[in-house]
Amino acid sequence: MPEEWSLGNNNNKNNKVDALHEQQPNDLVYRLQEQVEEQRKEIDRLKLYSAILETKFQQMGFDEMDWACENDQRGGDKHDDVVTERVLSVESFMNIQETRLATHTKLKSTCFNKDISENPVKLMCSSFKAGSFKTKYVPSLLERPLEPSSIVPGGIFNHYAHTYHWFDEVYLDYPNIGPSFGSSWGDFNNDGYPDLYVNNHYWAPSLYLNLKNGTFKNIVFDVIPTLNETKKHFLDKHGGAWADFDKDGHLDLFEVTGAKYGTAAIPNNLYRNINGTLVDEATIRNVEYPYARARTISWLDYNNDGHLDAFIATQMRNDGKGKPVLLYQHPSNNTFMDVNQDVGMQVDSNVMFAKMLDIDNDGVLELFIVAFTFPFKVYHTSSTPFEDVTNQLFNINHTKMQEHYKEVKEAHADASSWLPPHPSTGVYAIISDLAFGDLDGNGWQDIIIARNFFGECIIDVFYNQGYTNTSKNKLEWDIVELHRIKGVSCGSLVVADFDNNMALDIFLVTYASYSNSPNVLLVNTGEGRKFMIKEDGGGAAGSTFGKGESVSVADYDLDGKLDLFITNGKGSPPFDIGPFQLFKNNNAFPRNWIQVDIVGITENPHGFGGRVFLKACGTTQFRDIDNGVHFIAQNSFRVHFGLGACKRINELKVWWPRSKIFQTELDVAINQVFVFVENISIKQQRLH
Helix, strand or coil: CCHHHCCCCCCCCCHHHHHHHHHCCCHHHHHHHHHHHHHHHHHHHHHHHHHHHHHHHHHCCCCCCHHHHCECCCCCECCCCCCCCCECCHHHHHHHHHHCCCCCCCCECCCCCCECCCCCCECCCCCCCCCCHHHHCCCCCCCCCCCCCCECCCCCCECCCCCCCCEEEECCCCCCEECCCCEEEECCCCCCCCEEEECCCCCCCEEEEECCCCCEEECHHHHCCCHHHHCCCCCCEEEEEEECCCCCCCCEEEEEECHHHHCCCCCCEEEEEECCEEEECCCCCCCCCCCCEEEEEEEECCCCCCCCEEEEEEECCCCCCCCCEEEEECCCCCCEEECHHHHCCCCCCCEEEEEEECCCCCCCCEEEEEECEECCEEEECCCCCCEECHHHHCCCCHHHHHHHHHHHHHHCCCCCCCCCCCHHHCCEECEEEEEEECCCCCCCCEEEEEEECCCEEEEEEEEECCCCCCCCCCCCEEEEEEEEEECCEEEEEEEECCCCCCCCEEEEEEECCCCECCCEEEEECCCCCCEEEECCHHHCCCECCCECCEEEEECCCCCCCCEEEEECECCCCCCCCEEEEEEEECCCCCCEEEEEEEECCCCCCCCCCCEEEEEECCEEEEEECCCCEECCEECCCCEEEEEECCCCEEEEEEEECCCCEEEEEEEECCCCEEEEECCCCCCCEECC
């Protein structure tokens, strides 16, 4: 294996270092020699990474953001935004990586002769001349392009993973780097295989068509013709989500934008799928909402009329514009309107995404607005205005919260800082992501949160105990700290049965302040609440370059094992340009599975808000029919169950959220994708 591929295994010492050790008995000298050798290797890796980055720039037409390093006729930058004009060249990027400088560096940009320490910066340009990179940097990787569908040996500078692991990085694209703001899985062309949209933040996006043989092809410029006109402009694309909003049988893509850090107006994109072409109809559908610093769009049917509505999660602007908004879809013409005032939902806070599910098993869906504190807002939407039921579902100590507010005010009279409340208040912060799932198999949805608290990454589980004799009219929660990591930050989180053992696992992306850090896999043994912690991510520890940002889940090759897609372009340079990585689930357990596609007719098109029950081997499992959206990413919303050694499914049952009836299929075969279509003529079995 070439030296540049073997990255992160610190146990493999270089032969030269070993020789020096034999000749030099002084341990201090040996350690210094070893450190020098490791630093030399890191510089070589950095040079190679910069070469890959430069190749990406060339593939995009050298500098996709031409304005970044050019002056207009007025002698200034084409964009007058004080943040985005501070850009870094690749040389500056290298210097920052080599020296691990903090954000207060006095480094000058070669594009602009300005101190970059005052504001965040974006790497959007390169001052290299085309063709020069091969003479400057190690070309070994560039001269050995990977074969499609091949496993990447060691990945692109991956963290060390143990020999036995579940996930292997596989080839997706080359070079596989870019800025990132999430990813979205959806079957764009209705061939049964999930395709992948990667928005690439301020670079041109990618739409990877699944070729059904383990490989993908980027077809984005073929299916979104307008990108050929707009790709030279600042795009600032954020989270996107697939759904068939107009119920024509084809998935459409809603993508929100960030309005240039809240200083401008950039319209959202609502790409309607018209015979395989994605046509932006944001204007005619009334969803442009250009002033929002939007983060995600969540599809949901809040009024149960069978048509998908949309919730746009945003962060606050200084001018107060672009607040989080609920958009109602008119069934007659598939246009949308802002109903915040009508439903009494005025949210003046930074929000991440929304979910609708039945958290208390009473047949009435709750609308969760997920923010950076939890719990934030939970509503019943069956009446107007919405009923805020947050305090009915969760035990918040309002006395302690008032004490916390007083302490914060006294400590920070200028209101320039914010301190997270202590968990004793019943409010948890700072949330990086959140997921729902029945981890302990008791028939109630649990809540899994990843949060950052004073330099530590913490995973907490709100185990839902339902209504008990002691809790009376309020749900009882058993809150358990599942895992804690010092010195790193929690990022994106997903919950799924990765080993098909009929128990839900947890995968967490992490990152450090000035570098990346290994991702974590928590394996549910299915024995009560026992988890095995794999701090190498079960093989998907991730890249050492960039910063871990998001993870999304889909079974892209339909082998019944859920795979991972991870982006690593988080935050300010040099970390906003990072590898994106596809990890195939190759675990060797010979376990069975089933996946279910839900098709609504009078219900909303995907049955979002409903629930699937499965009986096999004397056990009942359930999954909520979920839009797949979490913080800045969308998992495939195809429902997945692991079946262990079960040879047959006794019963597969769907609860439809609009009609509140069950529809049942008996004696279902395993190891297949089962299409479950709403039968509007069945005898209604009312929910009791």
